[in-house]
Amino acid sequence: MTTPLLDVRDLTVTINRDGHLITALDKVSFSVNPGEVLGIVGESGAGKSITGAAIIDLLVPPLKRTGGTITLAGERLDRLSPKAMRSVRGGRIGFIFQDPMTSLNPVISIGRQLCDTIEAHLKIGGEKTKRKALEWIERVGLPNPEVQFRRYPHQLSGGMRQRIVIALALCANPALVIADEPTTALDVSVQAHILQLMRDLHRESRASMMLITHDLGVIAKMADRVAVLYAGRVAEISTVGELFNAPKHPYTRGLIRATPMPSADGEVRLDQIPGAMPGLGAVPPGCAFNPRCFKAEGDCRAAIPPLTTEESAAFSCFHPLERETA
Amino acid sequence: MTPVVNTPSVPAARRSRLSKLLRAMRRAPGPTFCAFIIFALLIYAFVTPLVSLNPFEFSGMSVMDSFIPPMWMADGMPDFPLGTDDQGRNLLTAMAYGMRTSIIVGFLSVIIGLVLGGSLGLIAGFVGGKVDAFIMRVADVQLAYPALLLAMIIDGAARAALGAERSVTTAITIVVLSIGIAFWVQYARTIRSSVMIERDQDYVSAARITGRSNLSIIVLHILPNVMAPVLVIATINLGIAIITEATLSFLGIGIPVTSPSLGTLIRNGNNFLQSGEWWISVWPCLVLVAFVVSVNILGDHLRDVYNPRLRGRS
Amino acid sequence: MLNYAASRIVQTIIVLLVISFIAFLLVANIGDPLAALLSADATVNERMELIARLGVDQPLGTRFLHFLGNLLQGDFGMSYRTQDPVANLIAERLPATIELAFVSLLITILVGVPAGIYCGVHPNSLFGRFIMLISTAGITLPNFVVGLLLIAVFSVQLGLLPSFGRGTVVDLGFWTTGLLSVSGWRAIILPAATLSTFQVAFIIRMLRTQLMEVGQSEHIRFARARGLSEARIWYVYAIKNTLLPVITMLGLQLGNIIAFSVVTENVFAWPGLGSLFLQSIQAADIPVIAIYLIFVGLVFMIINLIVELLYPLIDARVLRRQS
Numbered sequence: 001m002t003t004p005l006l007d008v009r010d011l012t013v014t015i016n017r018d019g020h021l022i023t024a025l026d027k028v029s030f031s032v033n034p035g036e037v038l039g040i041v042g043e044s045g046a047g048k049s050i051t052g053a054a055i056i057d058l059l060v061p062p063l064k065r066t067g068g069t070i071t072l073a074g075e076r077l078d079r080l081s082p083k084a085m086r087s088v089r090g091g092r093i094g095f096i097f098q099d100p101m102t103s104l105n106p107v108i109s110i111g112r113q114l115c116d117t118i119e120a121h122l123k124i125g126g127e128k129t130k131r132k133a134l135e136w137i138e139r140v141g142l143p144n145p146e147v148q149f150r151r152y153p154h155q156l157s158g159g160m161r162q163r164i165v166i167a168l169a170l171c172a173n174p175a176l177v178i179a180d181e182p183t184t185a186l187d188v189s190v191q192a193h194i195l196q197l198m199r200d201l202h203r204e205s206r207a208s209m210m211l212i213t214h215d216l217g218v219i220a221k222m223a224d225r226v227a228v229l230y231a232g233r234v235a236e237i238s239t240v241g242e243l244f245n246a247p248k249h250p251y252t253r254g255l256i257r258a259t260p261m262p263s264a265d266g267e268v269r270l271d272q273i274p275g276a277m278p279g280l281g282a283v284p285p286g287c288a289f290n291p292r293c294f295k296a297e298g299d300c301r302a303a304i305p306p307l308t309t310e311e312s313a314a315f316s317c318f319h320p321l322e323r324e325t326a
Numbered sequence: 327m328t329p330v331v332n333t334p335s336v337p338a339a340r341r342s343r344l345s346k347l348l349r350a351m352r353r354a355p356g357p358t359f360c361a362f363i364i365f366a367l368l369i370y371a372f373v374t375p376l377v378s379l380n381p382f383e384f385s386g387m388s389v390m391d392s393f394i395p396p397m398w399m400a401d402g403m404p405d406f407p408l409g410t411d412d413q414g415r416n417l418l419t420a421m422a423y424g425m426r427t428s429i430i431v432g433f434l435s436v437i438i439g440l441v442l443g444g445s446l447g448l449i450a451g452f453v454g455g456k457v458d459a460f461i462m463r464v465a466d467v468q469l470a471y472p473a474l475l476l477a478m479i480i481d482g483a484a485r486a487a488l489g490a491e492r493s494v495t496t497a498i499t500i501v502v503l504s505i506g507i508a509f510w511v512q513y514a515r516t517i518r519s520s521v522m523i524e525r526d527q528d529y530v531s532a533a534r535i536t537g538r539s540n541l542s543i544i545v546l547h548i549l550p551n552v553m554a555p556v557l558v559i560a561t562i563n564l565g566i567a568i569i570t571e572a573t574l575s576f577l578g579i580g581i582p583v584t585s586p587s588l589g590t591l592i593r594n595g596n597n598f599l600q601s602g603e604w605w606i607s608v609w610p611c612l613v614l615v616a617f618v619v620s621v622n623i624l625g626d627h628l629r630d631v632y633n634p635r636l637r638g639r640s
Numbered sequence: 641m642l643n644y645a646a647s648r649i650v651q652t653i654i655v656l657l658v659i660s661f662i663a664f665l666l667v668a669n670i671g672d673p674l675a676a677l678l679s680a681d682a683t684v685n686e687r688m689e690l691i692a693r694l695g696v697d698q699p700l701g702t703r704f705l706h707f708l709g710n711l712l713q714g715d716f717g718m719s720y721r722t723q724d725p726v727a728n729l730i731a732e733r734l735p736a737t738i739e740l741a742f743v744s745l746l747i748t749i750l751v752g753v754p755a756g757i758y759c760g761v762h763p764n765s766l767f768g769r770f771i772m773l774i775s776t777a778g779i780t781l782p783n784f785v786v787g788l789l790l791i792a793v794f795s796v797q798l799g800l801l802p803s804f805g806r807g808t809v810v811d812l813g814f815w816t817t818g819l820l821s822v823s824g825w826r827a828i829i830l831p832a833a834t835l836s837t838f839q840v841a842f843i844i845r846m847l848r849t850q851l852m853e854v855g856q857s858e859h860i861r862f863a864r865a866r867g868l869s870e871a872r873i874w875y876v877y878a879i880k881n882t883l884l885p886v887i888t889m890l891g892l893q894l895g896n897i898i899a900f901s902v903v904t905e906n907v908f909a910w911p912g913l914g915s916l917f918l919q920s921i922q923a924a925d926i927p928v929i930a931i932y933l934i935f936v937g938l939v940f941m942i943i944n945l946i947v948e949l950l951y952p953l954i955d956a957r958v959l960r961r962q963s
Binding site: 478481487572579608614 | 782
């Protein structure tokens with residue numbers, strides 16, 4: 001087994017609301033291997049984006065990391081000084097934001113934003129920086145780099161902006177890229193192009209990637225392994241093939257069945273999971289999924305099922321699903 | 327508010343309103359404290375004249391007692407806790423008279439602005455078209471001038487038109503009108519936009535179909551809906567109106583010395599600031615500031631509570 | 641861009657015409673220029689001559705055009721009070737007011753901008769809260785109270801600075817300046833500080849609100865996620881986003897500054913336009929009041945026009961929004 005590039009153990013994030021502590025992430029553990037794409041899926045509110053932000057210490061108050069360890073290539077990120085953390089951000093971990101309409105500074109030119117980011121991490125300056133910035137504009141597939149360099153965000157379309165966001169996240173050659181819903185805010189027609197671009201860039205750089213999304217279709221196209229989050233806890237981690245073919249956790253199967261995917265005969269089947277995910281601070285005792293689970297029994301309501309590890313996979317369920325023989 | 331006795335006979339609605347008020351006071355101790363200061367100063371300003379001689383009439387002053395410093399200073403006298411001015415007026419009494427004038431003038435000018443701006447806003451919103459465009463353009467042009475400057479100009483024009491002989495009443499009327507006119511735009515804009523929203527509502531159309539006149543629609547349906555934001559603006563403007571009046575009077579183009587406001591008192595005290603008799607100007611300054619700051623804080627608080635939409639505007 | 645500029649300039653000219661018309665109505669209808677400008681023992685001939693010169697026998701429209709024509713030629717009429725041409729009175733008083741406004745702007749920029757940025761970057765720090773407390777006071781205190789308190793402390797109690805006048809003034813022919821002598825600078829400190837109180841307090845609050853808002857925006861979070869230094873994030877990325885609203889608000893505050901200059905000049909016996917205006921109001925000197933009215937409108941409009949035409953240089957998005 002390879003040493004993981006990123007190892008997250010028991011990551012806990014809480015919100016202090018008028019003195020009451022509400023748990024947003026509850027002992028989340030997973031790892032990302034070198035060169036691997038780990039998908040993180042879950043419904044909105046499951047804690048996917050919080051996980052990403054917690055890794056680079058960019059949680060928005062009142063969210064606060066209150067426990068667990070984060071290790072990047074043997075170094076404990078959760079113990080770094082703010083200054084050392086700054087060189088990790090953008091330098092060793094690139095972060096692709098969700099909405100290209102709001103994540104670019106509107107009054108600073110594309111070129112300036114790229115150069116500032118490059119200079120913050122690589123020891124180059126002047127003409128060399130500019131050349132590298134132009135190179136990145138070209139690499140993310142924008143025509144006339146010299147022209148784009150001088151332009152401002154409002155002069156670009158949403159898809160072009162997201163390409164710039166990707167360039168900004170990757171321009172200092174990070175070892176790990178965290179992409180938080182990189183295509184959600186885009187038109188469907190643009191989404192495929194952006195995914196293709198990310199796949200190409202990943203193939204070239206061999207950087208690891210954490211791909212946060214609610215879209216299983218994106219996972220199927222991009223990821224090697226998947227972690228399924230539910231109500232701030234890890235439900236299941238598995239390789240993509242295993243997950244889609246033989247999910248262990250009832251929630252995973254429900255999620256897959258709730259995703260429109262044409263089967264062999266061209267029929268589209270959709271099954272909904274009854275009920276809704278509990279909100280923050282309303283997680284029931286025991287397994288968070290038990291009120292909606294068709295296999296729930298007394299033990300599910302009594303205790304939180306631990307994360308059981310089997311080879312490269314893991315799941316937290318007392319009554320895992322058997323492999324379907326169909 | 328009527329005194330509330332907490333017995334079962336008190337209607338439940340009123341009791342809950344009282345407890346709501348108490349809860350609101352606990353939540354916002356700052357504004358509550360300001361409300362207390364305003365209340366205390368109001369009592370001071372309106373009760374003192376009832377129990378003392380008017381220091382601005384001959385019988386109320388005694389030149390023998392002029393320039394006495396506050397009682398804790400050397401030469402101070404317990405009869406004049408805050409000292410006396412150049413005419414031997416007890417400052418504690420004189421300021422109450424001045425404050426009363428300031429508050430009355432402030433209130434009257436707010437009412438003038440409210441009535442003027444309110445009716446123009448109603449007309450603009452209800453009639454629309456060219457009338458609306460004209461009223462709003464006038465408002466735009468007026469906004470190029472700050473209220474204080476405008477009040478000065480109106481004041482100056484009125485003086486020129488009326489000539490030199492002016493009674494105290496005329497002078498006060500001029501001040502009230504100039505401040506009122508200087509402040510109408512804000513009310514007009516608020517009421518106009520509310521009217522424009524309300525007049526297309528179903529209940530107004532319904533009232534129209536049932537044959538109600540425009541006037542009764544305005545009075546019965548539209549006014550109640552625009553009262554809250556307008557009253558909030560009026561509270562905030564009360565502070566500004568009092569400052570504006572004080573400034574005009576300080577500059578010598580406001581309330582005359584025979585029936586002074588706080589601003590007039592400060593103007594008078596200013597003559598003696600250089601020679602060391604600081605108390606004649608500093609006390610009225612402090613009273614003015616205490617009142618206006620309290621009104622402003624309370625107004626800001628009301629704005630945040632009742633009308634979050636207005637938040638952030640100044 | 642050109643269209644945008646042209647339409648704004650046309651709007652400005654229309655508003656100025658309206659203001660001139662109001663000023664003209666003041667001059668034409670209030671007070672009796674003949675009584676004001678003629679001595680009591682004037683002959684009928686002198687009277688007729690003046691009527692012809694002022695054109696008071698003409699119809700209103702003609703008189704307004706005449707009034708406008710005179711304005712454009714620099715003939716602003718005669719003061720009832722001093723019998724001097726209004727243009728001369730204004731030219732004589734203008735330098736004092738402009739220097740006062742300039743120094744107070746200097747104070748605003750040197751004090752208000754750094755303090756506002758500090759409060760925006762460290763809104764919860766003790767010092768930041770202290771600055772906010774002071775600025776709340778600065779916004780509420782009437783201008784003349786600030787002036788009086790400054791005089792009471794710095795002139796009367798401490799005897800450090802003069803409380804009236806401009807100090808030693810140097811005449812440059814076209815301009816009289818107090819900024820070339822030590823006593824001139826000493827004299828301008830208190831009035832300029834008084835005049836700038838409101839602006840300083842105002843800009844501190846503006847910058848703080850704006851910076852706190854921008855600080856929570858997604859693009860600042862993304863800049864952090866890219867590892868830019870806090871200094872660069874605040875002082876370049878965030879500040880650039882606050883420039884436009886802050887400059888706009890300052891431009892709109894110009895009117896208040898002019899109004900407060902009347903008060904400040906009165907408190908410090910500063911021989912500027914504000915004092916002239918006040919004297920004219922006290923004396924019901926309508927021609928001077930009318931010209932002042934136009935002058936203030938003109939300055940206000942021009943500054944706002946300049947601010948608006950500068951927008952595209954600060955933020956290219958403005959042009960797109962206009963078109």
